[in-house]
Amino acid sequence: MASLALAAFLGLLVSLSNAEKTQSSPSCCSLLSEAFxxxxxDKNTQAWSSEKYNFWSATAVLDPTCIFTPDSTEDVSRAVRLFAQNECKFSIKGGGHSNIPGAASIDDGVMMVMSRMKTTDLYPDKGYIHVGAGVLLKEIYATLDPHNLSAVIGRYGEIGLGLAVGAGISYFSNRDGLAVDNIRNYEVVLASGEVVNSNRKENRDLFWxxxxxxxxxxxxxxxDFNTVAIPGRVYGGLIHYPESSLDKVDDLIYDYHTRQAVEGLLTHAMPQWVYNGSTNDTYNLTPLVYNDNVDELPPILKPWLDVPHISTSLAPRTYENLSIYLNEDFGDGLIQEQRVFTVYADKKFYKDVLYKFREWxxxxxxxxxxxxxxxNMPITPRQVDQxxxxxxxxxxxxxxxxxxLGVLFFGITFEDPQYKEHILPEHDKFVQSMIDLARERGVLxxxxxxxxxxxxxxAIASYGPENVDRLWxxxxxxxxxxMFQRFVPGGQKLPPQSNK
Incomplete structure (x- = not known):
């Protein structure tokens, strides 16, 4: 009997020890260090500190217990099995361009950083490029440009591949649709550690x-991104408009959404209104691209040059050059906050929102x-059909x-985090007031x-109850x-189902 009691007591100790392991981030990190x-x-080392702060926005910086940088799919598979067995909380970081706390980092958990997974293998005869989850967009363009090929991916070179599980607007979207609709295959490590391919033939529901x-x-x-043929260099750059031209630029926005982007499938424009607090000045910087090997804008885009502007950098470029050039003034480490909503294209609403935002x-x-x-970015009927x-x-x-549809983005940037507690809620309230205005006018x-x-x-709840139920x-x-609901707590999680 005494031996049975002793065995039960020792069993309890083992059970308590295992329970501690499942709840202790240091224990998870120790197990991970043994395996890799x-x-x-480890926390507070130079490499940990460098990676911890390596984000576009300071709002994304959290305090992981350790950082794991896998070299291969097999490493990820082994790690995910370890996380599942020990109930380790973790996050997944690609390019680190989300401003949302927890989307790519984590407090008291493992931050898995994909930066070593840099594969860019081109298969031109099969029409796709195979890329690792740590690749930046400029690296994809650099691989494809010499072969007169490109891909329907994001536009800014320092961005990672989070857009490939989100949506993704591309230089080619007016013709080919969103980035997610131009992926041939996802290689995925499931909660069990199993590695599967997900495409239109295998695991089709997961692909969707x-x-x-x-x-x-x-x-x-x-x-695996499908590749698209390109005729060498393309024509693109920035047009800088002064505040006095903004009303005419606003007219062009509506024309671009409803005519240029619909009829000119090789066009791409992304007007950006910028307010500079230090000068109390508002101006417009419009990236403009025509996806063809030309030496000037075609007639469908000429109206952009007819509006009085300060300067233009339009020129023949490679996509790698274009993606780097358009990213030049986007520094890392400041406070970034962004919000977005969508409306049916409406000229008056577009103008009213811009005026109200400038005033705010x-x-x-x-x-x-x-x-x-x-x-203000268009999603045309063709993009949806694609x-x-x-x-x-x-x-x-x-x-x-x-x-x-017009996807309306509202971003703010500042340096000192002491202002966060005041400005971020006010930004939230302002954008919500614009959503309410859109609903009132019947354009939301x-x-x-x-x-x-x-x-x-x-975001995911906005896809609609039927799609949310199917995702579940x-x-x-x-x-x-x-596992990915409980142990990967950050980012956009699946919302409650409509029937619950």
Whole structure:
């Protein structure tokens, strides 16, 4: 009897020890270090500190217990099995361009950084490029440009591949649709550690779900992007407009959304209104691209040059050069906050929103380094149709019918975190007031683009109850123990189902 009591007591000690391991981040990091001695950075080391702060926005910086930098899909698979067995909380970081706390980092957990997974293998005869999850967009362009090929990916060179599980607007979107609709295959590590391919033939439901479903189903380790042929260099750059020209630029925005982007499939424009608090000045910087080997803008884009402007840098360029050039003035480490919503294209609403945003921004002109930015990006009927033709996605855009949608982005930047507690809630309230105005005028479309959303905006819920229910069915199939809901707490998680 005594021996049985002793055995029970020792069993209890073992059980308590195991319980501590499942709840203790240091224990998870110790186990990870044993398994991957060359891939784990312990807290407060130089490498840990460098990676901890390596984010576009200071709002994304948290305090991970350790940082894991896998070299391969097999490393990720082994690590995910370890995380599942020991109930370790973790995050997944690609390029680190989200401003949302927890989207790519974590407090008291493991931050898995994909930066060593830099594969860019081109298969021109098969029409795709195979890229690792740590690749930056400029590296994809650099691989493709010499072969007169490109891909439907993001526009700024320092961005990673988070857009490939979010949405993704591209230079080619007017012709080919969103980035998620031009992915041939996802290589995914599931909660069990199993590695699967997800495409139109294998794991088709998972393929659909990943095209907007974020980090809720597994760790994507590699992406296969379809390639598109290009005629060498393309024509693009920036046009800088003064405040006195903004009303005419606003007219061009509506024309671009409803005519130029619809009729000119090789066009791309992304007007950016910028407010500079230090000068109390508003101006416009418009990246303009014509995806053809020409020496000047074609007639459909000529109106952009007819509006009085300060300067232009339009010139023949490679896509690598274009992606680096457009990214030059986007520094890292400042406070960045962004919010977004979607409307049916409406000229008056576009103008009213810009006027109201400029007026609101002036309340903060004395905040050091304060900048505001407003973008208005079209999703045309063709873009939506391309998604349907290529297997569909969960975004819920097909209900727009034959109308162009405008994705309205509102961003603010400043230097000193002491202002966060005041400015960020005010920014939230302002954008919500614009959403309310859009609803009142009957132009609101219920889509929140995940890659531009704010920290408390319900992007996945905006896809609609039917799509959310289907995402949950996929989640239960591929992650029946809810690992990616419970142990990957950051980013946009699946919202409650409509029938619960």
């Amino acid at each position: 001695p060359d891939c784990v950075y 779900a990943l095209k907007g479903g974020n980090n809720n189903f597994g760790v994507v380790t590699h992406f 921004l002036q309340n903060f002109q004395d905040v050091p380094g304060f900048l505001g930015a407003h973008l 998604g349907l033709l290529k297997g569909g996605n969960p975004l819920g855009l097909e209900n727009a019918g034959n109308s162009t 479309y219920p889509y929140i683009m995940l890659t531009y959303c704010g920290y408390n905006q319900a 069915r996929v989640q239960r199939q591929y992650d029946p123990k809810d």
